[in-house]
Amino acid sequence: MVLKVVGKLPNEKKPYFxxxxxxxxxxxxxxxxxxxxxxxxxxxxxxxxxxxxxxxxSFPAHVHEQAHEGIVVLDGRLEVELNGQLYLLTAGDxxxxxxxxxxxxxxxxxxxxxxxxxxxxxxxxxxSLIGEPFTKFERPPVSMNLLNQDIFTQLSADIDIKLxxxxxxxxxxxxxxxxxxxxxxxxxxxxxxxxxxxxxxxTVHTLLTTKEATNSQFLALVSEGPKGQAIGEHAHERTNExxxxxxxxxxxxxxxxxxxxLPGDFAYVPANTPHRFRCDxxxxxxxxxxxxxxxxxxxxxxxxxxxxxIFPSEPAPYRFDRVIQRIHEIxxxxxxxxxxxxxxxxxxxx
Amino acid sequence: MVLKVVGKLPNEKKPYFxxxxxxxxxxxxxxxxxxxxxxxxxxxxxxxxxxxxxxxxSFPAHVHEQAHEGIVVLDGRLEVELNGQLYLLTAGDxxxxxxxxxxxxxxxxxxxxxxxxxxxxxxxxxxSLIGEPFTKFERPPVSMNLLNQDIFTQLSADIDIKLxxxxxxxxxxxxxxxxxxxxxxxxxxxxxxxxxxxxxxxTVHTLLTTKEATNSQFLALVSEGPKGQAIGEHAHERTNExxxxxxxxxxxxxxxxxxxxLPGDFAYVPANTPHRFRCDxxxxxxxxxxxxxxxxxxxxxxxxxxxxxIFPSEPAPYRFDRVIQRIHEIxxxxxxxxxxxxxxxxxxxx
Numbered sequence: 023m024v025l026k027v028v029g030k031l032p033n034e035k036k037p038y039f040x041x042x043x044x045x046x047x048x049x050x051x052x053x054x055x056x057x058x059x060x061x062x063x064x065x066x067x068x069x070x071x072x073x074x075x076x077x078x079x080s081f082p083a084h085v086h087e088q089a090h091e092g093i094v095v096l097d098g099r100l101e102v103e104l105n106g107q108l109y110l111l112t113a114g115d116x117x118x119x120x121x122x123x124x125x126x127x128x129x130x131x132x133x134x135x136x137x138x139x140x141x142x143x144x145x146x147x148x149x150s151l152i153g154e155p156f157t158k159f160e161r162p163p164v165s166m167n168l169l170n171q172d173i174f175t176q177l178s179a180d181i182d183i184k185l186x187x188x189x190x191x192x193x194x195x196x197x198x199x200x201x202x203x204x205x206x207x208x209x210x211x212x213x214x215x216x217x218x219x220x221x222x223x224x225t226v227h228t229l230l231t232t233k234e235a236t237n238s239q240f241l242a243l244v245s246e247g248p249k250g251q252a253i254g255e256h257a258h259e260r261t262n263e264x265x266x267x268x269x270x271x272x273x274x275x276x277x278x279x280x281x282x283x284l285p286g287d288f289a290y291v292p293a294n295t296p297h298r299f300r301c302d303x304x305x306x307x308x309x310x311x312x313x314x315x316x317x318x319x320x321x322x323x324x325x326x327x328x329x330x331x332i333f334p335s336e337p338a339p340y341r342f343d344r345v346i347q348r349i350h351e352i353x354x355x356x357x358x359x360x361x362x363x364x365x366x367x368x369x370x371x372x
Numbered sequence: 373m374v375l376k377v378v379g380k381l382p383n384e385k386k387p388y389f390x391x392x393x394x395x396x397x398x399x400x401x402x403x404x405x406x407x408x409x410x411x412x413x414x415x416x417x418x419x420x421x422x423x424x425x426x427x428x429x430s431f432p433a434h435v436h437e438q439a440h441e442g443i444v445v446l447d448g449r450l451e452v453e454l455n456g457q458l459y460l461l462t463a464g465d466x467x468x469x470x471x472x473x474x475x476x477x478x479x480x481x482x483x484x485x486x487x488x489x490x491x492x493x494x495x496x497x498x499x500s501l502i503g504e505p506f507t508k509f510e511r512p513p514v515s516m517n518l519l520n521q522d523i524f525t526q527l528s529a530d531i532d533i534k535l536x537x538x539x540x541x542x543x544x545x546x547x548x549x550x551x552x553x554x555x556x557x558x559x560x561x562x563x564x565x566x567x568x569x570x571x572x573x574x575t576v577h578t579l580l581t582t583k584e585a586t587n588s589q590f591l592a593l594v595s596e597g598p599k600g601q602a603i604g605e606h607a608h609e610r611t612n613e614x615x616x617x618x619x620x621x622x623x624x625x626x627x628x629x630x631x632x633x634l635p636g637d638f639a640y641v642p643a644n645t646p647h648r649f650r651c652d653x654x655x656x657x658x659x660x661x662x663x664x665x666x667x668x669x670x671x672x673x674x675x676x677x678x679x680x681x682i683f684p685s686e687p688a689p690y691r692f693d694r695v696i697q698r699i700h701e702i703x704x705x706x707x708x709x710x711x712x713x714x715x716x717x718x719x720x721x722x
Contacts, residue, residue, distance in 0.1 A: 043654040076682065077565075097619070098564070099462060099547070110547075112449060112462050112481075131462075132565025132681035133655075159654035160598055163680030197449070197460075214448070215427075215482025248510055269447070271634060284621060284634065284653075303634075304393040304509035305483075330513030331482035332426065 031057070035065030037276045037295050042286025043160070045072060048153030050169045053079045053129075054161045055149035058288045059139070059264065065292065067262045067313045068240070069146035072096070072286070074135035075161055082171060083126040083188035089143025090207075091119040092230075092242055094309055096268070096286065098131030101195050103188060104209050108195035111136075114214025114268065114307075115198045116230045116242065123209045124188050135286075137266060139311050141240045143182035151177065203235050210235070215332075217244065220325025223340035224250050225301070226333045227321045238315040244268070246307045247333060252300035255358040258293050261317045264310055265289040270303030283308070296357050320345065320352045381407070385415030387626045387645050392636025393510070395422060398503030400519045403429045403479075404511045405499035408638045409489070409614065415642065417612045417663045418590070419496035422446070422636070424485035425511055432521060433476040433538035439493025440557075441469040442580075442592055444659055446618070446636065448481030451545050453538060454559050458545035461486075464564025464618065464657075465548045466580045466592065473559045474538050485636075487616060489661050491590045493532035501527065553585050560585070565682075567594065570675025573690035574600050575651070576683045577671045588665040594618070596657045597683055602650035605708040608643050611667045614660055615639040620653030633658070646707050670695065670702045 031046055032038050045056035053075030059068055074097075083103060093102070093116065100111045103126040104119065110130065111117060119125050121143065140146065152174075154167045174185045200211035203218065218229040225247035231240065255275070265274055267283040274281045274289050276297045281289055291297045323344050345352065381396055382388050395406035403425030409418055424447075433453060443452070443466065450461045453476040454469065460480065461467060469475050471493065490496065502524075504517045524535045550561035553568065567578040575597035581590065605625070615624055617633040624631045624639050626647045631639055641647045673694050695702065 041654075097463065113447065114481075114483075131464075131563075133464075158685045160685075161682060162685045163682050213481075269635070285619070304391075332511060332513050335508045335510075335512045 031060055031063040033062050035063065035067075035292050037292060038063065038290050039276075039281045040288045042284065043072070045288075047156040047159075048149040049156040049161070050149070050153040050167055051079050051165050052076050052161050052163070054156055055153060057146050057149060059290055060146055061144055064262060064290060067292075068139055068141050068264070068311060069144065070137060070139040070264065070288070070311065071146055071149065072135065072137050074133065075129050076134070076163075077129060077132050079134070080128040081126055082185055083124055084183050084185050085124055086119075086121055086140065086143050086145060086182045087184065088121050089140040089145050089182045090121055090236065090239060091125075091138060091140045091145070092311070093117045093119070094137045094266075096135040096137065098129065098134030100134050100136055101128040101130050103127070103190045104211070106188065106190050108190050108193075109198045109211050110195040111198045111211070112214070116212040116217075117198075118210050118231065118235065120207045120209060124186055126188060137309070141313060144180060145182050148177070148181050148183055151181070203230070203232050205234050207235060207237050219328040219330065220321050221328035221333070221338045222321075222325040224248055224333055224337035226328060226331070227325055228331070229318060229321065231315065233315050233318055236315045239313065241310075241312040241315045241318050243310050243312075243321065244307060245310065246305070247301040249304055249306070250301050252298050254356060255296050255298040257296045257355045257357060258317070258353045259355065260293050260314065261353045262293050262313050263291040263297075264312070265291065265299065266309040266311075268307040268309055270301065270306030272299055272301050272306050272308060274299045317353060320354060323348050323352065381410055381413040383412050385413065385417075385642050387642060388413065388640050389626075389631045390638045392634065393422070395638075397506040397509075398499040399506040399511070400499070400503040400517055401429050402426050402511050402513070402515050404506055405503060407496050407499060409640055410496055411494055414612060414640060417642075418489055418491050418614070418661060419494065420487060420489040420614065420638070420661065421496055421499065422485065422487050422638075424483065425479050426484070426513075427479060427482050429484070430478040431476055432535055433474055434533050434535050435474055436469075436471055436490065436493050436495060436532045437534065438471050439490040439495050439532045440471055440586065440589060441475075441488060441490045441495070442661070443467045443469070444487045444616075446485040446487065448479065448484030450484050450486055451478040451480050453477070453540045454561070456538065456540050458540050458543075459548045459561050460545040461548045461561070462564070464594075466562040466567075467548075468560050468581065468585065470557045470559060474536055476538060487659070491663065494530055495532050498527070498531050498533055501531070553580070553582050555584050557585060557587050569678040569680065570671050571678035571683070571688045572671075572675040574598055574683055574687035576678060576681070577675055578681070579668060579671065581665065583665050583668055586665045589663065591660075591662040591665045591668045593660050593662075593671065594657060595660065596655070597651040599654055599656070600651050602648050604706060605646050605648040607646045607705045607707060608667070608703045609705065610643050610664070611703045612643050612663050613641045613647075614662070615641070615649065616659040616661075618657040618659055620651065620656030622649055622651050622656050622658060624649045667703060670704060673698050673702065
């Protein structure tokens with residue numbers, strides 16, 4: 023089944039799918055902000071923007087007073103200032119920026135691209151104010167619309183951003199090598215592949231956040247698996263979920279509709295939406311942002327602690343029995359016949 | 373038309389297609405070498421291996437006496453020693469290693485992946501000797517087969533590799549920032565997006581080599597374009613061509629067969645094979661290795677010198693008229709009706 027791509031954000035909270043680069047787009051400098059999740063489209067649960075630009079494109083130092091931001095780097099080298107410390111991030115690195123943290127970025131590659139999400143504060147509307155609507159998909163080689171910092175002093179109070187002076191530490195940025203999630207809400211950096219690894223069957227789920235580090239507001243995780251079988255159809259009563267494919271390819275079924283995700287593609291699956299998915303490439307990696315954050319418990323019950331950043335050559339046991347036993351603790355409704363025999367494999371389409 | 377994937381290398385020079393990770397695979401340490409082009413499959417024109425592994429996986433300092441090697445980084449951070457100098461490469465960076473250059477690498481990310489090709493010397497068979505055949509597709513988390521350096525002293529003379537002692541410069545590796553191709557055959561590094569940009573229509577072709585820097589043995593280039601129309605069908609009498617998709621997606625028609633390339637997928641198109649292709653994602657980037665190197669002339673005649681690393685928002689003229697005028701200088705046979713109205717767009721398959 024080949025379905026039409028949904029290229030628009032809905033004005034109300036419902037499932038949708040955005041192909042890489044096809045969000046609501048604005049341009050400033052030679053940067054493009056493609057908004058893939060808004061207050062409206064997610065029922066105020068999260069905002070997500072994909073940003074891309076060229077070497078030297080930057081964003082000045084600022085704070086969000088309410089919003090907790092997270093950044094996942096997709097391509098290139100991204101210099102981020104975090105409370106005065108400079109880090110150089112590359113693809114797959116994650117940075118957690120709680121409310122009140124002074125931060126800024128500067129793109130250091132000819133093509134630098136990342137996802138930025140914000141929870142508990144409204145920021146995404148900013149791009150429609152500092153940028154111009156952009157009908158193309160790739161950034162232009164020369165600036166069409168220089169970022170005018172005066173705009174920041176004229177923003178209405180409902181946009182949670184304030185420019186600040188910053189005095190970053192002198193010297194070259196440090197290559198992001200962080201491997202530890204703090205026990206409380208504070209800024210941190212995780213290198214690609216670092217986090218809390220939980221192994222379930224043939225898939226490693228790597229938590230990039232914990233309830234302690236996000237005040238249970240959200241869960242960010244990366245899942246990596248080989249070409250496999252679809253997981254059973256399920257839904258959540260309170261938990262809103264997103265799928266952002268980072269590498270490989272995957273199929274997602276949402277409310278019966280089938281979507282094929284390639285790197286950079288995005289899907290939003292709000293609470294009470296039946297869904298299931300399957301990894302289709304030999305190495306498939308995807309990023310998930312879930313609200314609220316207590317769905318972390320599910321992955322800790324399903325998965326076994328695991329020390330490696332890559333799944334094993336032979337799958338571990340799939341301990342869905344533990345999930346069934348503790349189903350009353352988890353926001354999970356099973357539909358269909360999980361975790362029994364998986365659905366027949368759909369014929370491969372390349 | 374959806375075709376069966378060809379997952380095997382032929383024993384003779386003919387067109388073939390290898391999906392990401394599905395080459396002839398060997399394992400050493402926790403590294404996988406997936407051979408996608410051999411002396412046999414290319415009629416001795418080139419060898420290409422995709423290598424991937426985890427943090428700390430390395431290859432000792434060595435030289436090739438005949439072979440000119442090139443490396444294109446696909447994922448992660450790769451430290452390369454080049455005649456004593458350490459460089460840190462990230463995705464899209466290119467490094468040229470002429471015969472006689474002392475070089476070594478160390479993977480610095482949990483998932484580091486690159487293409488290595490060799491021209492004018494036989495190296496690829498090495499992996500079947502230092503590694504074990506590997507039936508899986510993703511590297512194991514723990515080493516199954518430690519690299520035994522003694523093997524290198526027992527290699528037959530037809531494998532062009534010699535281990536050497538090296539004394540790399542002390543200190544942290546330098547982030548690859550090279551932007552210049554030397555005027556003669558010598559080692560160099562190009563940062564992603566750097567090289568000789570030539571703009572043709574909506575596509576930027578970036579030469580990573582020149583005839584001077586490779587002694588005309590091969591041409592390496594990166595092409596970047598938006599979702600577009602297929603170029604006209606053509607063939608070359610002497611030029612052998614490869615397609616390695618780096619980002620986005622593309623369709624390739626080879627001798628009438630249709631292949632859909634995603635990142636990491638590989639296709640070999642030897643001389644005298646009709647072919648054409650189309651970029652299918654808003655940003656599609658692919659790497660090509662062509663032998664011999666004088667096909668560079670085609671791109672210089674077709675394209676206009678261009679200073680930017682990204683294609684313009686509005687296409688430049690498509691100067692196929694210049695190609696037609698000088699067709700006798702170029703190894704190009706036009707088939708069908710280029711460059712007139714492009715073929716009808718094939719229904720999209722996602």
